[in-house]
């Protein structure tokens with residue numbers, strides 16, 4: 001007879017898998033995933049290079065998260081170094097690329113990384129139940145799952161909910177769980193896109209020749225916040241790493257009914273006087289501008305599209321546009337395309353150990369909570385950190401505390 005307490009982990013993404021890994025040696029851990037495989041969003045994340053964490057530490061790491069402080073303790077207990085050590089112990093070595101982004105070594109595809117993580121959770125004793133969607137729970141800790149064989153009821157001592165957010169719903173992270181929480185009197189917020197593209201009305205001259213091309217080494221600004229890097233010209237507007245850190249400010253402006261104006265500096269490393277000097281006696285115009293300012297054809301097309309003829313032919317005015325071309329943003333791209341979402345479970349519903357205030361034996365972790373962070377490995381890091389932290393908190397409650405400091 002197994003006397004171990006039963007813990008349900010609902011949601012088989014990175015957050016749920018980490019919690020299950022942490023708890024499995026000490027409890028009867030049952031992982032329930034509503035899809036026919038775990039970690040589908042994790043696999044999608046791996047398509048563009050699985051940026052699993054970031055080498056940034058301390059305050060610089062904490063500062064990447066909104067609201068400030070919500071994950072500091074989890075990130076301190078299980079931060080980027082601990083995550084890399086953990087991955088390494090699972091046979092997943094990592095390397096650090098540009099801007100401190102950390103990836104599994106190139107030989108390991110995301111599917112293999114996921115396979116090794118799940119194998120480790122299984123080897124520690126957890127059971128997996130696929131095609132099981134949690135549809136309700138109550139104060140008696142009775143959990144009901146919708147399964148291909150009808151509804152199944154499972155009683156548990158504790159539960160960890162890790163349902164994910166609502167971006168890329170085709171992966172299974174569809175955000176539909178909010179109704180279940182609302183029925184239990186738990187407040188949730190509407191999901192909104194984050195780390196997503198923005199909509200801009202490009203003139204045909206930009207789209208016809210330059211859709212899909214990058215604007216490299218630009219500095220973008222919105223409402224006093226700036227970000228350097230690369231963005232891609234899309235049929236709908238712009239998307240890319242340089243844009244993502246500005247999305248929270250853009251989202252807020254849009255919510256307040258404003259039309260956010262994105263300023264693009266195409267030459268962030270040059271002062272206007274240096275640029276003026278470069279033109280020398282060359283006649284202002286396309287070929288001179290391309291050559292003297294080292295612009296890509298797509299950058300020139302965008303500046304041209306945002307400049308009147310008179311400005312375009314006046315070197316001083318052209319240089320000022322080069323240093324700050326204003327583009328009106330109409331909207332954010334939809335959740336279906338976004339890398340992550342904000343909204344979901346309101347943070348005031350959880351205690352410092354990620355347990356629900358109204359259901360203290362149920363924890364909620366990962367992207368299902370209402371927080372934000374830019375790309376760069378910060379999203380996955382926080383999900384793993386919360387999984388480890390909530391698991392540790394639960395172990396401590398059950399008296400396993402000191403052995404796990």
Ligand SMILES: Cc1cc2nc3c(=O)[nH]c(=O)nc-3n(C[C@H](O)[C@H](O)[C@H](O)COP(=O)(O)OP(=O)(O)OC[C@H]3O[C@@H](n4cnc5c(N)ncnc54)[C@H](O)[C@@H]3O)c2cc1C
Pocket residue numbers: 010011012013014015016032033034035038039040041042044045046049050051052053132133134135162163164165167168171172173174177338339340365366367368375376377378379380381383
């Ligand atoms: C295109 C793309 C690229 C990305 N790239 C990166 C990157 O490079 N670096 C990075 O840090 N982050 C990246 N992310 C974000 C990262 O993948 C997510 O932040 C992370 O997967 C969230 O983990 P999670 O465990 O909280 O939720 P998820 O990974 O979303 O997992 C939640 C799981 O819960 C299941 N579920 C939902 N409801 C129920 C229910 N009622 N019952 C049972 N199961 C349920 C879902 O099917 C899902 O499998 C990317 C995301 C996308 C879409």
